Amino acid sequence: MVERVYLYDTTLRDGTQGEGISLSVEDKLKIVHKLDEIGIDYIEGGWPGSNPKDMEFFEQVKHVRLNHAKITAFGSTRRAGIPAREDANLQKILHSGVQAVAIFGKTWDFHVTEALQTTLDENLSMISESVQFLKENGLEVIFDAEHFFDGYKHNPDYALQAIQAAEAAGADCITLCDTNGGSLPQEIEAIVQEVVRRLSVPVGIHCHNDGELAVANTLAAVRTGARHVQGTINGYGERCGNANLISVIPNLQLKMGYQCIPEEHMKRLTSLAKYVHEVANQVPPSNQPFVGKSAFAHKGGIHVSAVLKHPETYEHIPPESIGNKRRVLISELSGQSNVLYKAKEWNYDLNKYGSRSREIIAKIKEKEHQGYHYEAAEASFELLVKQALGELKDYFTLDHFKVFVEKTGSETFTTEAVIKLHVNDQVVHTAAEGNGPVNALDHALRKALEEFFPMIKNMYLSDYKVRVLDEADATASKVRVLIESSDGKEKWSTIGVSTNIIEASWYALIDSVRYYFMKHEDALKDCPAYQLHTVKS
Structure with a gap:
C-alpha cells in the first residue's frame, strides 16, 4: 500500500514574509482555489492576531466552498504569565472560524531565556496549556516546534521535553522546524528518526532554505518517518525562502513512491507554479526545477x-x-x-x-x-528556415525610410518617420509620428501596410529590449534588439543586430510583421495584396 504524505501549504502566510511578496485578500482567495483543486491538504491563511488583512481573509474564506483542503490559522503559544483563555491571540484564532490551527512554541532553550526572557518550565507550560485550550475548543492542533533542530543540537533533552509537552496536551501533529535553515540532510535524518521513535503522534517537517537544502532536508525527513510536510509554492518565504512544494511533490510522488496529490493532478504543477508567480507579480525563474521554461x-x-x-x-x-x-x-x-x-x-x-x-x-x-541570439527569438529563426527553403513569401520590400528627430526651444522632442515600400507592383509612400524613432517607424510601417493587409491592426509590440554587445566600442558598439509582439492571443519574439540601433530595430520590426503574416497566411487570401512572390534565399 502506498504511504500518504500530507501537504501543508503556508504560501499565504510564511510565503508573504518573503521580500517583494505581497498578496491582497483577493489574491489569497484565488490561490486558495488553485491549491484546493490540486489536492493540498492544509492551506494556512495567515495569523488572525497579527493584522486586519488576515482577519478579513478568514471572514471571506468562510464563504468559499472547498472540495478537499482545510483552512488553517497560524499563531503562537500564550504569552508568559497569562492564562491561555485570556490570551488575545489565541482568542482571535478561535474567532477566525477555522477547523485547524498551527501554533508555534519555543523548543530551543536559548530562545526561551533570551528571546522570551522567561523560564524553561514556564515555556513548557505555555506550550501545554495553549495546545490544551485549543483542543478543548474543538480545533485540530498542529504544533510547530520552532527552531527544533538548532535546539536539539544545543540541548536535546529540553527540545524533546517541549514537543512531548505538546503531545501530552493533545497535539494532533508535531512539526519539527529548521527555522534558521542551516541544518544538513544527515542531521535532519538522524534527529527526525529519534523523534519518530519517541512520539506516538504524526511528525511533520518545516524547512527554510538558507543553506539551499530545504527540499533535500524535507525529503530526508520523510525518508525517516515524517508524514506531514510544510512548504510554499515556488519556495516563497522569509530570507532565502521555504521548502518549495513544487519540487517536493514530484520528488516524493514520482521518485520516492509516496502519495501526495491525486495522480491525475500532477500535470497541473507547472500551471500552478506559473499562476502563483503571476498573482504574486513575480517573474518566473526560467531555471526553476521541474516547472521552469528551461527545466527541459x-x-x-x-x-x-x-x-x-x-x-x-x-x-x-x-x-x-x-x-x-x-x-x-x-x-x-x-x-x-x-x-x-x-x-x-x-x-x-x-x-x-x-x-x-x-x-x-x-x-x-x-x-x-x-x-544574433535565436534561442530568445524563435520567430526570427523560423523565418530564416523558411527563407533558406525558398518558402518565405515576399509580403513587402523596402525602398527606403527616413527618421527625423526635432527638438524645439521647449523641452519637447518630436519624431517622424517617412517610409517608402513596394507591395506587389504598387509603391506606398507615407509618414507617421511616434514616441521616439522606433515607435514612429512602427506607426509608419503599419500605416503603409494597412490598406493591403488590414489584419495588421490586430498585432502590436508588447516589449522592446536593447543590449549593447561590445561596450568597449562605446557609442559605436553593436547592439541587439529583441522585440516581443502579440495579437492578444499569442506572443512571438524577433531580433535585429547592428551598430545602428534604428537599423537593428527595423530588422526586428519587419521580422515581427512577416512572422505574423506567415502564421496567418490563410487570412491573407482576403487581402488586396495576396499575390505574393517568394523571397530569394
Whole structure:
C-alpha cells in the first residue's frame, strides 16, 4: 500500500514574509482555489492576531466552498504569565472560524531565556496549556516546534521535553522546524528518526532554505518517518525562502513512491507554479526545477541528438508528467539535430532537403557570431528556415525610410518617420509620428501596410529590449534588439543586430510583421495584396 504524505501549504502566510511578496485578500482567495483543486491538504491563511488583512481573509474564506483542503490559522503559544483563555491571540484564532490551527512554541532553550526572557518550565507550560485550550475548543492542533533542530543540537533533552509537552496536551501533529535553515540532510535524518521513535503522534517537517537544502532536508525527513510536510509554492518565504512544494511533490510522488496529490493532478504543477508567480507579480525563474521554461530545454547538439533518440538520456522525468514541455534551443552550439527538431515542430521535414539543414546550421553559427541570439527569438529563426527553403513569401520590400528627430526651444522632442515600400507592383509612400524613432517607424510601417493587409491592426509590440554587445566600442558598439509582439492571443519574439540601433530595430520590426503574416497566411487570401512572390534565399 502506498504511504500518504500530507501537504501543508503556508504560501499565504510564511510565503508573504518573503521580500517583494505581497498578496491582497483577493489574491489569497484565488490561490486558495488553485491549491484546493490540486489536492493540498492544509492551506494556512495567515495569523488572525497579527493584522486586519488576515482577519478579513478568514471572514471571506468562510464563504468559499472547498472540495478537499482545510483552512488553517497560524499563531503562537500564550504569552508568559497569562492564562491561555485570556490570551488575545489565541482568542482571535478561535474567532477566525477555522477547523485547524498551527501554533508555534519555543523548543530551543536559548530562545526561551533570551528571546522570551522567561523560564524553561514556564515555556513548557505555555506550550501545554495553549495546545490544551485549543483542543478543548474543538480545533485540530498542529504544533510547530520552532527552531527544533538548532535546539536539539544545543540541548536535546529540553527540545524533546517541549514537543512531548505538546503531545501530552493533545497535539494532533508535531512539526519539527529548521527555522534558521542551516541544518544538513544527515542531521535532519538522524534527529527526525529519534523523534519518530519517541512520539506516538504524526511528525511533520518545516524547512527554510538558507543553506539551499530545504527540499533535500524535507525529503530526508520523510525518508525517516515524517508524514506531514510544510512548504510554499515556488519556495516563497522569509530570507532565502521555504521548502518549495513544487519540487517536493514530484520528488516524493514520482521518485520516492509516496502519495501526495491525486495522480491525475500532477500535470497541473507547472500551471500552478506559473499562476502563483503571476498573482504574486513575480517573474518566473526560467531555471526553476521541474516547472521552469528551461527545466527541459536542450541546447547542445550532442544532447539534442540523444534526446531525440531516447529522452531519458538527458531528462530525469518526462516533462509532460508535471505539465511542462521539452524545448530545443537554437544557437551557435546547435547541431543538425537541433535544426531538425525545431523544423519538425513547424511540420518541416528537412531530411528531404539534403544539405539544406547543414547550410542552415552554418548560417545560424554565422549570425550568432555577429550577435544574433535565436534561442530568445524563435520567430526570427523560423523565418530564416523558411527563407533558406525558398518558402518565405515576399509580403513587402523596402525602398527606403527616413527618421527625423526635432527638438524645439521647449523641452519637447518630436519624431517622424517617412517610409517608402513596394507591395506587389504598387509603391506606398507615407509618414507617421511616434514616441521616439522606433515607435514612429512602427506607426509608419503599419500605416503603409494597412490598406493591403488590414489584419495588421490586430498585432502590436508588447516589449522592446536593447543590449549593447561590445561596450568597449562605446557609442559605436553593436547592439541587439529583441522585440516581443502579440495579437492578444499569442506572443512571438524577433531580433535585429547592428551598430545602428534604428537599423537593428527595423530588422526586428519587419521580422515581427512577416512572422505574423506567415502564421496567418490563410487570412491573407482576403487581402488586396495576396499575390505574393517568394523571397530569394
